[in-house]
Amino acid sequence: MDCENKDSELRKFGSSRTSSASSSLRRRSLSLSLSLPKHLNDDDDENESVSEAGDIGDRELQSNRYSGSGRLRLIGENAPEHRVVVPISEDTMLGSNAMSSVTPVSPIKLISQPDHKENDEKTEVPWVLEYTSCLLFLAVFGILGVLLRYGLQKLFGPGIVGATSDHSYMYLDLPSNMVGSFLMGWFGMVFKEDISRISSQLAIGLSTGFLGSLTTFSGWNQKMLELSVEGQWVFVVLGYLLGLFLVAYSIIFGIETAKGVNWLYRRANMNSSNSGTDYHWRVDSCKRHLIVILFLLLILASLWGMSIGLEVHEFSSSSPKAQLWLACIVGPFGVWIRWFLARLNGRGLGKSGQLKWVPFGTLIANVSAACVMAALATLKKAVNTETCDTVASGIQFGLLGCLSTVSTFIAEFHAMRGSKYPWRAYVYALCTTLISFVLGTLIYFVPVWVENFN
Template identity: 60%
Template sequence: MDHGTADSEPRRSGSFSCRSSANSSLRRRSISLSAAVPVHIDDDIESGIVSEAGDIGDRALHSNRHSESGSLRFSVDHALQHGVAAPTSKDTLLDLNGYCSRDPPTMNTISPVSPLPDEIFSPLSTDAIVCSEDKKQDNKIELPKLLDYALCLIHLAVFGILGVLTRYVLQKLFGPGVADLTSDENILYLDLPSNMVGSFLMGWFGIVFKADICAVSDYLAIGLTTGYLGSLTTFSGWNQKMLELTVDGHWVLAVLGFLVARGFRWLLTRQDVSTGSGTSSSSSNWRVDSCKRHLAVMVVLILMLGLLWGVSGELLKREFSSGSSGAQLWLACFVGPPGVWIRWFLARLNGRGLGRAGLFKWVPFGTLIANVSAACIMAALSTVKKEVNSQTCDTVATGIQLGFLGCLSTVSTFIAEFNAMRESKHPWRANAYALITIFISFGLGILIYSVPVWTKGYG
């Protein structure tokens, strides 16, 4: 999140300007912090923010969901700059996710005691990237809720399909027959290049050029990160390749394959955040800041989606009977968008914790559920392919795996969350989160895929 720019406009002393979380709440206002004012942040609130380093889904978009807990927008610039105590009444407690809420954990004051740890504000937000608060943010038009949702979903769909196509191209480019660097037979699995590229690009789109992308359109930021990069990278495909290695008895390679995630984190953090120049004056002409421009963008994207689906449908009809990889790809383009949408909706669980008490807020349950469920369904479909062993079943199952499940699961968000936890006050949580995700996915995968293959002796 952008936290290095303080609001220069004067505010009344000790006041918190709150406004209702309406449809434009997609553009969450960052908490502007003065570098000269150290503050102390409650650990429980930090946990919630760190777990939202990846996705927050449609939570910031849907005003009704916020109203359930009395959530309100707010600005704390003046309080932070002047050491003003935050309100701690039952109805309005400070929530550093960007809202005044009735329910979040109590934080009695904003006290100039210790410096604000940079780690609680992750530089990444792969679902609803937020930009620093400025005058231009306040001038953005508030769109009707239905149009807000439609814009998000159409961006996710189009960029999700582009992510599927890029992942397929990278599989073919680095796989057998071309570069011959990856295969299903070793630790360098077919989806490794796409996972590496996606993690690398997340650093650029999520850190270096984040402000510039937000200056053009918040929906573009969602499309690029959650839609494109989330679909370009796939956790379920990664997990399945490790399961297939265990079936062949290559347990050591399977374990080493999971350690490749360390390399993804390295790629994610190589960019220099100081190179982000923010919004330049020349970008104002490209800013989508009116209802007309939003509608124009939506029309263009609808035409693109129609073209992508139309071409995919025609090519699928031609190649389906052949059972070629092309047929699997065109089917994947049809079923990919629902996977992105489900992941986006599940992301609302990130930063919420369990139950009314919000236990384990530091665990991004939305991403965890998306990755684990996709890995389990992927394993189940692989078992079905072994059992049925027909061309039609193989085409349909592989298309669903490549499209729907590849878009439902994500490595880029997983690594972004892992990195945020490593940079927090509790770095052990990163390893705990990784182990929870991998052990559950891999353990259930063994029961769903490996055990049936071993017991029935599938070839």
């Protein structure tokens, strides 16, 4: 009898212990679900991803660091798709002393898996190295974007092809905006993930630095303002509508061609022994980051040194090319500012995060660059000297041309068109162009018209 009583008491104790542990686990599971941010519903999650389609600034480095090191991230913090939810038995939670007769309740546990099957435990790269290499990539690619934009202006301008001009709705920066939007479909959307597996800083440099500097929204807006001063209002409307239409279909064409090339490549390597992606060149260690930083420093020093030397020579001789070399000197600063502003994309307004679908970082960069460019254009009209024209034009073409972007803007526009609410794309485009044009009119058109500048 004593043994039976003890056995009964033991069962009651085990059952009560298991019941309390089970209820505790349920409370933890419930508190975890309640503690998750409210924006984890489908609409808010889509709004945030749409707003972050183009660029998220230095937040992208932080997300790559967490995903690369295998640390746990929740959905609200840009969690990747390879974070999985698996059930674990209550026996595991309670330890080896759990009664074998207890029925498991299967609570939920979040675990993280490595990004790749062959991803072994790797050395943690200091944050400062990643940040430094990213800034250098942005600067180098920013200067290259300025040079290519200048070359496309000269190629398609009145001097050679004659397809664009300052006095037509086919504005001078239209070819570079189209080319940059097309390449954005390649390197900023389809192949960005593949490039990021080698170096996330390289992917940022290509999309944000090179393509963002190759395209310019402020130059586009300024040409429309100058047409409005001349009374060419039909050209102004056509310039905005045709410009938006051409860059929108440029990125679509880029995405479709990139997907086709990607399909052909994967099909050609399907039966190959080396069908997987080669990660031997991945920049994932301190040594490789230092090598990349030194290499980029050498390139940036060469580009800046060449630009400064040519600027001094051309400026003293009052050559028009002095504007280009000054633009190469100040261009990287515009890229850096835009990259820092991009961290506002997907954050919304206030603590509650209202209007998360609006990429406020890109909007602020484009509108502010358009306003400053209009102010410098007014200054050139008022002062009307060669020195002022050279300095102001160099800042316009370099700093403000790199601060504003069409490639990121059109990537966000394209993402909104493919979302649940495609009307938001047109609202976003209308707000960007309308705010920039209205403020530009107050800064440029009204003073030029009132003072009757030539």
